[in-house]
Amino acid sequence: MLTVQKLRVEYKENPVGLDVRFPRISWQLQSEKRDVLQQSYEIEVSAEADFRRRLWSSGRVYSEQSSHVELAELMVRSRQRYYYRVRVWDMEDRSTEWSETAFWEMGLLAQEEWQAEWISAPLSLLDVEAEQCPLLRGSFHTAAKPLKARMYATALGLYELELNGSRVGDGYLTPGWTSYGQRLQVQAYDITAQIAAGENAVGAWLGNGWYKGNLGWDNRRHIFGSRTALLMQIHLTYEDGSEQIFATGENWTAAAGPILMSELYHGESYDARLELSGFSRAGYDDSRWSRVELITHSKEMLVAQANVPVRKIEQIKPLKLLKTPAGETVLDMGQNMVGWMQFSLDAPRGRQVELVHFEVLDRDGNVYTDNLRGARQKITYIAKGGGPESYEPRFTFQGFRYVQLTGFGEEPSLQDFTGIVLHSDMERTGFFACSNPLINQLQHNILWGQKGNFVDVPTDCPQRDERLGWTGDAQMFIRTSAYLMNVAPFFTKWLKDLSADQLDNGGVPFVIPNVLGENEHSSSAWGDAAVICPWTIYQCYGDKRILEEQYPSMQGWVEYIRQQGQDEYLWDTGFHFGDWLGLDAKPDSYKGATDTALIATAFYAYSVQLLQKTAGVLGRTEDARQYSELHSRIKEAFKHEFITPSGRLSVPTQTACVLALMFGLVEGTAKERTTDKLLKLLEESGHHLTTGFVGTPYLNLVLSEAGHTDAAYKLLLQTDYPSWLYQVTQGATTIWEHWDGIKEDGSFWSKDMNSFNHYAYGAIGDFLYRHVAGIELDEAYPGYKAFVIKPQPGGGLTWTAAALETMYGRICSEWNITADQLEMSVSVPPNTSATLYLPKADLPRVLEGDVPLEHAAGVHSTEQLEHEVKVILGSGDYKFSYKLGAQ
Template identity: 35%
Template sequence: MNFQPMAASDNLVSRDWTSDMIAPLSDRGQGTAASFVAKTFNCDCVETPAELFISALGLYRCFINGKRVGNDLLTPGWTSYDHRLAFQHYDVSDLVKPGQNRIEIWLADGWYRSPLMWGQKAIPNCWGDQTAAIADLVGPNGVIVSTDTTWQSGLLPIRKSGIYFGEIYDAREEKLADTHGTVRLPFDKALLVAHETAPVRELPPIAPIDSWTDAEGRTIYDFGQNIGGYVRYTVRGPAGAEIRVEHSEVLGPGRHFDNRNYRTAQAHTIYTLCGDGEQTYAPHFSFQGFRYARVTATGDARILAISSVPISSVPNLTGGFQSGNALVNRLVQNTIWSQRANFIEVPTDCPQRDERLGWTGDAQVFAATACWLTDSQAFFRKYLRDVMADQREDGAISHFSPDPTRLHPKNFPGFAGSTGWGDAIVVIPWVLYTHYDDRAVLCECLNAMVRWVDFVWSISDGPIVRPPSRWGDRGFTFGDWLQPIGDNRKPRPTVADDCAATLYHFISTDLLAKIAAILGNQALEARMKRRAAEIRQAFAHEFIAPSGRMAHNDQTSYALAFLYDLIPAAHHEAAKQHFRQVIIDADYKIGTGFIGTPALLPALTKLGMDDLAEKVFLQEEVPGWLYQVSKGATTIWERWDSMAPDGTIYEPDMNSYNHYAYGAVCQWLFESVAGISPSRSAPGFSEVIVDPAPIAALSPVTAYHDVRQGRIEAQWECRGNRVTYNVTLPEGCVGRFRPGRRHQNPLLNGEPVMGEAVLRAGTHELIFSLPHL
């Protein structure tokens, strides 16, 4: 049965609970066997609906009369647990029967008390050291049963589980025994809120495309796609036989199984058979990031069927892009798969190693792409509440949220306050406003935005931000993280921390002025406009030479400065030529990191340098988007040089092969190449800016995006320098097209275009010629 959670449909936010938060006395602490709490109860007659409201400290799964409630995964989800705890709401009318019933709630460590963070300083019991459950089973006439200290507890066949660890399961222990009681935990029920985003769900399973046996007799399966999820298999064998599954993202030279980049994450499952015919297993309370699985079978255990099962909070697509270039099409698919694998409750950096944290920098650069590809509104709204919960007293935003370091600063001091990362509190709400007309998120986050922008000003008490160089000091910045430098004997120029920090200081301040205007806060708007003007003037004085050359003469500086209009008009043409030369000198290879990459191609397109944009985007050497695709990547890499041309893994201590940040280029594919953008003046796609910037080598191109009004479609084909472009708008969307220099002799529906053209609902044909560059 497929029991759907009800909270999303009935808009339930909070409720009055009759139950207690109860902890199993069988629980032996973090890293030990998981426990359950259970209650047998009588129900004279079942009146519908029978509804279950449920949550837990740790992770839970619930069963009524032996049948699982719902199919949501990793419930109750991951939040800043000291700020709020999600609960779920299910219709269980088909599970409750007249007479005697039994309800069981399985509990595991989950994010609540699994060791989080990396290395020897990983933090166990971050939000608490006891797993517990709270539940109300309610009928039309009131509460049928609720958690209290009359419930019993015992141990589960899950002998150990953890987010990074994986799971050990002994099927010989599946007959549960009520061996202990329960105890009421002090708990503030006001922390309970209805699940704020879509539940984590399974996607269709993926069968292996290849398998082989290594020298030790272990079977390695290649599922052909890197995912966030788990391996499910059916096995037969005698009691006591064992299946061990290890995971990896890549193979080294010679098809060598290599998961050194998981660092201290054991990321494995061990299943002990009970000997009772065919048995099917997948982990209950953990997930891994992997493409390959290495299976060790002992005791005559035999795998009968096996698949990898992707999971995600955003399984359904709302956008797609196809071109005439197969590598580009695969790049888009890689971005989709990286988003799916990392949008599991929070936007994590990676799903495989001992990290899996909601890094704010990754999220803010990728937010717009995420909204193009999936409906990410509720997902980001929930995440922003975690970001605000973790905001420090001085206004600094955590490097990631939920933030394990906030409650344990001795382990990891100073994990807040980086420009480019903390700016997520301003950038992401703005993206939600433009994409979904979400004015409420601007209101909800406004105070946190102001505190953040004021914090950044306070770092150096002025418009130019001069961050300290030591990690953990107040105002430390990651700068343009993982910016490539080329040959280390003669490295290419890179942006300095002060320039990168000041660029983002302006971006957030200027955005906050716009947001204040939208919300009618005239005093804040005026203050932020004055401050943005001061930053603009100081930036030009500090970082732009009289010749128009940027101080560090690097791609990131030029891209961000041009994209956000920080180049004075007097220096515009000279700076543009310096920018062009920097790209040429790099042999059209990328010279940007986490904050510069999303700006690079949009800046080139804005400046009309389509020839450079094409060469940078389509070149297949490292560093470049298509290099990783040519090496067989099925998700986005963390580093441009994650793998050498000979297949050697680079820097396994910090190297993820499923890291969505550089997939932010897909925003450019939709907005520039496909030519459809949301309008700031009429957000939520009430108005669509139609402004195609075709890359002839990609012809033909098709794209779509599902919005609240319906589906927007764009397609074009280039013959020589002649482009035929078609756009389809649903009812409720108005398009606006204003010819630019790349639209020579434009004809809209057969008529010449003079000035701005307004496109109503329906399909429109635009024909124009590309200029000779």
């Protein structure tokens, strides 16, 4: 039986508050049959859940498309809820039933619809330098219980709202971090259940956040503005169709709240004695509060939230309570995590307790905070007394495994502490495990590195005074991140900020949102995020719209490079980070030894190639032709500049070889010699890498694609320094910034730049999925409409199991080797097809289930190749088995 399931709008399930004028619908098919393809579909949209009043119908559309179907003819209206359902026909012209009904709801689509005014605590109450956070309050009356109630809210700074004593929504760090001067997100909430007939009250907490708080390492504050403010509007709809609006305005009041200090880097100080209990409830006496001030601030930049919210995702209980040699009381959470501690205590009024969060103990087993640099990561709480009380922060987060406790007494109870894991609530899509427990721990570390650093923006580290959206780190890790989680909404939002912050000449700031100096922009491999990230999202999710929206940005970046220096086909001018943290760097340098002009020109070529492909996808034929010609000329210039007449690469480093091979800049003899040179360099280093941020993501991929998977496995499985598994053997639970963040003698690489949760080197996850498990894109069929499964067993692994939840459903690839027998299980989602390569297989010996391969249902074709069997599969679940060996 064929059914339609997992209906989504703009990647989201039943979203409220969209501002996408032409929403896109996606769905999946489910069937126990093999070889299922969609022949046609029909979508209906209604104003009511029972579809009595149909607003729009696609009619029967003959197409296999089941993701990102744009409702281009539907004219959407602000605040309207739209119900939709889908049915499909298969290739045998059999129809499904209608899917279950799903919906989306539009937000406020026009600036004119905002009656709310920006309100702020008066400067006479809290001046711009005050660290104490304000509370705001307003009340309104309803004649009856409304049929529908919606709240739309945003802030300058961070906000948290309460309605009639209950928290509104489950998002944190709202409204999120964007390029505030041009884009400020609005959250929409369904508050129908929280509204009462009669008197109602709204209370708001405001925090500094990214808007006016401390950002960067120069102790800068007020980067985007100096005053926190709230903008909030409630729309009530009654049974008779009448409406009422309640909004922020001059009749609201303000008071200084119990949060004495709140900073993203430094933590929070909270005096429970100053709590104003019940301030968000009707009837609260606010006669001693101050009137708010209306402030002038534009509403032109208001946009609906595109990313998934930051939420509390999971809880961790501490593993143990430590007494350090220095006498410190420390909680060990057992996992380097990001979020905060929730704790309870029963203490006399005025008792002060402190929690200092940090990542590692020093080699003597004592508290180590030097690598936090200026970030304090401290929570201070002053008890109100009178019985048990509990606390957790609101407007900060910490990166930590350990927590030093002060003021809790000699033997605090572990039961009183809970770690709250916080990150953007991305759907988990990728799963990988194998027979080697060290690699499984590495996969765990990669995943937790993504959890800790995808907190609304892709941060470089979650603990020290940085936590910025470095462009280079993001493009290096994006493909791995798209295996682990659905990151399409996350990067859609971030890339819009990249476009917003992009310079008029096309240059790209080092960090997005940009909080660095006006000259901090446009390094190769960093700025290339403008091109690499949209192309990767398109490839992984079939999202053509992101290419359309980002095309001016992509083109702007390429044209910026083209204007640099004397030769438009080489990039040999300007500042570049180079192969950042490469192990072949000179002493006291962070830059690896690879010539920055080679790196810059290689990435120039790569970005031009991707832009050419993007132009082709978008039907920009002339652009595609011009960029194809430009790419050819850059390749020729690269050859002239960096390849000797005899075909040798003139820069003899691992990273130079990797980039030349990965980006297709060497061919024929030069390609062979570059591959041989890379293998020789690895041999000379004892088969260890010397690459930094630029070369490492591609190293194992290049080796495997050149037919040297054995060399890639050797690198992967090294356990001594420098290697991925060295970190694992040192007890890492996330990916480190440095290969030797902790040295073998227990000392540290550096205190200045030594994060133990830094996802860049986690890009090795790409190799695990694409080559070890073998799940790979087919570039011609983006979004895994058609894909490749080509596992490459090796490294002594006896089994691997991986799965990837795509827009079409779950892909699975599992292989198991016992003696000379290989068994492989594969899942191909309905409405897709796969090209499977069975390694070391002899076609006549391959069984699918207990049937010879060529006779199995769903198998479209088979072909014996030199070292493998190629199989074209329709959808379904398959089990293959055969004896390994030559034909």
